[in-house]
Amino acid sequence: MKKSVLMIAGSVLLMLSARIVAAVPLCDKSQIRLVNSMREIAQPYHANLDKGGRMFARWAGLEQRYILQLNQGDSDKQVSLMRGVLTTNPRCTIFNVEPNADLVVQPMVNAANQSGAWIVTHWAHNEGLHPFDGNDQWIAHVAVNSLEAGVAISKLLAASIGGKGGIVALQGRLDTDPARKRFAGLLQVLKSMPDLRLLDQQTANWDRTAAFPIMQTWLAKYGNQIAGVWAANDDMALGALEALRAADLAGKIPVVGVDGIPEAIAAIDKGEMIATVSSDAYYQGSIGLAMGVCVLTGQVPLPKAWPKEKREYYLKLQVITKGNAWQYRSDPQPSAYVHDWDCANLWNRSTSKAF
Amino acid sequence: MEPQHEQGVLKFSSFHPWGPCVALIVLCVGFGLAEPRFASMENLRVIADRSAIPLILAVGMTFVVLQGAIDLSIEGVMAVSSLTVAMLVLNSRTGLDLGLIGVLLAVLSGVGIGLVNGIVVTRLGVPPFMATLGVWSAASGFAMLLSGGQPPLIHDQTLRAFGLGRTFTVPNLAIVAILVLALGYVLQHYTRFGRYSMAIGGGEHLARLTGLPVDRYKVLAFVFSGLLASLGGVLGSARIGLGHIDVGLGQMFATVTAVVVGGTSLGGGRGGVIQSAVGTVILAVIADGMIFVGITPDLQKAVQGVIILSASLFATWRQRGRLRIIR
Numbered sequence: 247m248k249k250s251v252l253m254i255a256g257s258v259l260l261m262l263s264a265r266i267v268a269a270v271p272l273c274d275k276s277q278i279r280l281v282n283s284m285r286e287i288a289q290p291y292h293a294n295l296d297k298g299g300r301m302f303a304r305w306a307g308l309e310q311r312y313i314l315q316l317n318q319g320d321s322d323k324q325v326s327l328m329r330g331v332l333t334t335n336p337r338c339t340i341f342n343v344e345p346n347a348d349l350v351v352q353p354m355v356n357a358a359n360q361s362g363a364w365i366v367t368h369w370a371h372n373e374g375l376h377p378f379d380g381n382d383q384w385i386a387h388v389a390v391n392s393l394e395a396g397v398a399i400s401k402l403l404a405a406s407i408g409g410k411g412g413i414v415a416l417q418g419r420l421d422t423d424p425a426r427k428r429f430a431g432l433l434q435v436l437k438s439m440p441d442l443r444l445l446d447q448q449t450a451n452w453d454r455t456a457a458f459p460i461m462q463t464w465l466a467k468y469g470n471q472i473a474g475v476w477a478a479n480d481d482m483a484l485g486a487l488e489a490l491r492a493a494d495l496a497g498k499i500p501v502v503g504v505d506g507i508p509e510a511i512a513a514i515d516k517g518e519m520i521a522t523v524s525s526d527a528y529y530q531g532s533i534g535l536a537m538g539v540c541v542l543t544g545q546v547p548l549p550k551a552w553p554k555e556k557r558e559y560y561l562k563l564q565v566i567t568k569g570n571a572w573q574y575r576s577d578p579q580p581s582a583y584v585h586d587w588d589c590a591n592l593w594n595r596s597t598s599k600a601f
Numbered sequence: 602m603e604p605q606h607e608q609g610v611l612k613f614s615s616f617h618p619w620g621p622c623v624a625l626i627v628l629c630v631g632f633g634l635a636e637p638r639f640a641s642m643e644n645l646r647v648i649a650d651r652s653a654i655p656l657i658l659a660v661g662m663t664f665v666v667l668q669g670a671i672d673l674s675i676e677g678v679m680a681v682s683s684l685t686v687a688m689l690v691l692n693s694r695t696g697l698d699l700g701l702i703g704v705l706l707a708v709l710s711g712v713g714i715g716l717v718n719g720i721v722v723t724r725l726g727v728p729p730f731m732a733t734l735g736v737w738s739a740a741s742g743f744a745m746l747l748s749g750g751q752p753p754l755i756h757d758q759t760l761r762a763f764g765l766g767r768t769f770t771v772p773n774l775a776i777v778a779i780l781v782l783a784l785g786y787v788l789q790h791y792t793r794f795g796r797y798s799m800a801i802g803g804g805e806h807l808a809r810l811t812g813l814p815v816d817r818y819k820v821l822a823f824v825f826s827g828l829l830a831s832l833g834g835v836l837g838s839a840r841i842g843l844g845h846i847d848v849g850l851g852q853m854f855a856t857v858t859a860v861v862v863g864g865t866s867l868g869g870g871r872g873g874v875i876q877s878a879v880g881t882v883i884l885a886v887i888a889d890g891m892i893f894v895g896i897t898p899d900l901q902k903a904v905q906g907v908i909i910l911s912a913s914l915f916a917t918w919r920q921r922g923r924l925r926i927i928r
Contacts, residue, residue: 286745288846293750420899449898453850454841459651463892466644467636488841492765509754509843 271544273338278542280308280535281331283315283324283354284344290507291527294577295344298531301580302587306539321350328357336361340538342531343367348423351375351387358383364541366534370423376601377557382550384557385537388530389600391560392424395523396431396478398565399502402521403474406500410441411473414464416457416486417449418478425449428478428504445471450482457485465493475501480510480522487518506566506574514571524564528578529586529595540589555599562595621864621879628883628908632890639893646772652885653774654833658856659863659877660785661829664794664822666860669802669869670722670729672826675856677740678714679834679849682707684747686835687844690757700757708831714740715827719820733823737853744846753844764839774836781829785874794821802869859884862909884909 282299284292296314303312313331317324324346331339341358343365345351351371358365359381367387377384403413415432418425429447436442445468450457457477464472475490477483483503490496497518503510506524513519540546549557566574586594633640658675665672688695689703697703714736721732755761766773789795797818800808809815830849837848857867863880865872887908891901 287750288745288748288752290750290752296750417898446892446895447898448892451850453847454845455837455848455850458841459647459888460892462647462650463644463889466641466647467638467893485841488765492840 271542273542275308275543276311277335277338278308278539279311279313279331279335279339280538281313281315281328281339281341282531282535283317283328283341284531285319285346286316287314290509291505292344294527295531297577298528298583299342299535301528301583302532302535305580305584305587306536308539317346319346321346324350325353325357328354332357332361332363336363338542339363340535340542341365342534342538344530345369345371348372355381355384364538366537368530368534373601376554377549378554382548385534385541385549386552386556387558387600388533389558389560390424390525391563391597391600392427393431393434394560394597395424395504395525395563396428397435398431398523398563399504399521400432400435400476402565402567403476403500403502404435404439404442406520407442407473409439412443412445412468412471413474413476414445414461414468414472415447416460416475416477416482417447418452418482420449425452425478432476450477450485452479452481454481454485457482458489461486461489462492465489465495472499475499477501477503479503480505480507480519483519483522484509484513487513491518506564508575511566511571511574514566514568515575517568521565521567524566524574525561526564526595529583530561532583532587533592533595536587536589537592540592545589546592555596556593558600559593559596560598560600562597621862621876621883624911625879625883625886628886628890632886632893635894636890639890642770644889644893646767646770646775648882648885648889649775649778650772651889652882653772653778654837655852655855655859655884656778656878656881657781657829657833657836658852659859659881660781660874661826662856662860663785663865663872663874663877664788664798665729665826666857666865666867667789667798667802667869667872668819668822669805670819670822671857671867672715672718672733672823672830673730673853674714674718674733674737674740675826675830675833676849676851676853677737677744678711678827678830679837679852680744680846681714681740681747682710682831682834683838683848684744684753684844684846685710686760686838687753687755688747690755690760692756692844693754694751695753698757700759703757704760704835707835708828711827711829711831711834712824713827714831715824716820718827719823722823723816723819741846748844748846752846755838755842755844760839761842764836764842774840777832777836781832782874782878788825789873794818798822799870802871804870855884858909 280303282296284295287293287296300312303309315327343354345367348370349372351367352375355365364383364385366385369390377387417429436444448460450460475486477486480503483501487496487501490499500520502521504523506522510519510522585591662672686704686707689697689699689706691698718733718736721727722729763773797813801815805815834848838844859880860877861867862883863876865876887905896904
């Protein structure tokens with residue numbers, strides 16, 4: 247009896263002390279710097295990453311402490327820009343990173359480990375690398391399950407044509423992970439639907455202009471055998487859509503894509519595309535900063551104490567169809583994200599442990 | 602055995618234009634036999650449509666290359682003209698609705714950039730390779746600023762309909778391309794600009810000694826190339842329906858390839874717009890034909906490379922040894 251009381255008391259004390267440890271702020275809030283590191287801001291996806299980051303910074307009262315780093319597609323530059331900021335007060339600096347390439351994650355994480363800066367990464371990193379393998383400054387990796395995205399749009403495309411008929415597929419750059427996995431998602435759905443036939447697949451390198459002539463050639467080759475168009479991203483879907491428009495087929499042949507860019511959403515509204523999948527750029531551009539602030543202000547324990555599934559997880563994807571497209575028509579209000587930024591809800595959009 | 606020593610029009614010293622044409626015919630027959638649908642009227646239209654913008658770019662590039670220079674800036678020019686046209690005609694961003702005037706202004710943007718290329722090359726003495734590379738970068742950056750994360754959508758329905766439409770079953774863009782080709786042909790054969798370009802490429806030093814205003818014609822060539830690149834950017838935007846910084850993605854390399862495959866020497870002084878047109882159509886036929894015969898995307902790049910190499914070897918076999926790839 248006495249022993250168990252002692253044990254309970256002891257564990258309560260332990261829990262309390264854990265709370266207390268967690269509650270010690272690592273930085274004065276006014277010292278915290280928020281860095282969003284991404285490729286560029288000319289395209290809607292990247293522009294929205296930045297908007298999400300700024301929205302969070304304003305909400306957290308750190309608007310003056312927000313830094314945007316653009317590497318213009320240059321991985322070395324992404325690392326060197328990071329090192330540039332680390333010369334002053336690294337321990338209060340948070341990096342939210344859209345890696346220019348998988349390989350850039352390792353050097354950036356190393357830079358964080360060495361300097362004491364904090365980093366959250368998105369999308370994919372090279373294999374065998376994990377935040378929980380002694381990378382204490384790497385708060386988390388928020389992965390996107392491209393296979394799931396590929397499956398989701400493929401199912402919707404199949405459903406829209408009654409599960410049978412011929413489809414054509416536009417792949418992304420073949421040497422990229424999302425391109426391979428999204429296409430694998432399509433193949434998986436094809437396997438379960440014997441009446442659905444893949445007439446042909448080509449790569450348009452994620453590019454809208456490149457997708458246009460490929461779709462034209464398909465129309466010349468297959469004519470009315472084509473019942474649906476699958477594209478690994480919205481840009482290519484929209485390029486194919488314009489080729490369909492030139493042939494007076496826009497809206498008559500369903501098109502699906504991935505990314506949820508504004509024009510794709512408009513096309514879904516008009517009935518010219520039927521679905522896209524979004525990872526929610528506003529969320530990706532802000533969640534890493536929110537995690538960092540929660541860690542630095544001591545509102546959550548140090549990341550090295552988190553379980554593995556909180557440090558590397560898949561992000562819940564949003565499937566956008568005619569039914570819910572209206573919700574995505576304009577820039578969201580911060581109020582839509584405040585709940586997700588709360589230190590108690592940081593993992594709200596996790597579906598499962600990644601990789 | 603040595604046909605290059607024969608006398609007459611086919612003699613070696615003048616460019617022998619039949620090689621690329623034969624290559625083109627061989628490709629068409631090959632693809633047509635492998636997949637009869639390749640030879641349909643509809644597919645001919647698709648090939649014409651596919652060739653249109655590259656052909657316009659290639660005509661402009663030809664004069665620069667004939668002079669022994671190169672214009673690497675065309676993707677940047679296309680990006681700028683794409684954003685410009687999309688922001689001047691009825692669009693989702695600026696509230697302007699200048700219609701045809703907007704289109705003309707956008708096409709003129711390329712003249713401006715071409716002028717910069719020409720001045721940097723002739724007045725500042727920067728080699729064309731570096732000068733136009735720098736201008737490409739600067740122009741892309743400018744286009745990115747214009748784009749600002751919110752690519753302007755083109756709502757001008759006349760422009761859209763022109764970009765996507767056909768006149769008497771011929772794609773409108775192909776008609777524009779043929780007009781541009783005709784213009785290029787006239788410029789090359791019936792104007793000083795064309796003849797002097799050839800002379801400058803054949804021997805710039807000599808051209809200067811004979812008192813030709815070499816610099817003026819060099820600037821003109823860059824201006825013409827810029828003009829046609831911006832026209833290509835405008836037409837590309839009319840087709841995809843927005844101002845897009847990547848409207849010319851990959852076009853620079855494709856254009857140079859088309860010009861060279863056609864038989865215009867990168868060393869200058871040899872070739873012409875008709876050759877470039879043949880080169881452009883060869884590339885379009887390859888890209889279209891590979892889809893028709895079902896070559897998997899993983900292999901297409903490699904196959905394309907092999908076909909281009911064979912085509913250029915075939916086309917230039919008679920000139921081997923004398924072929925000056927680069928000076």
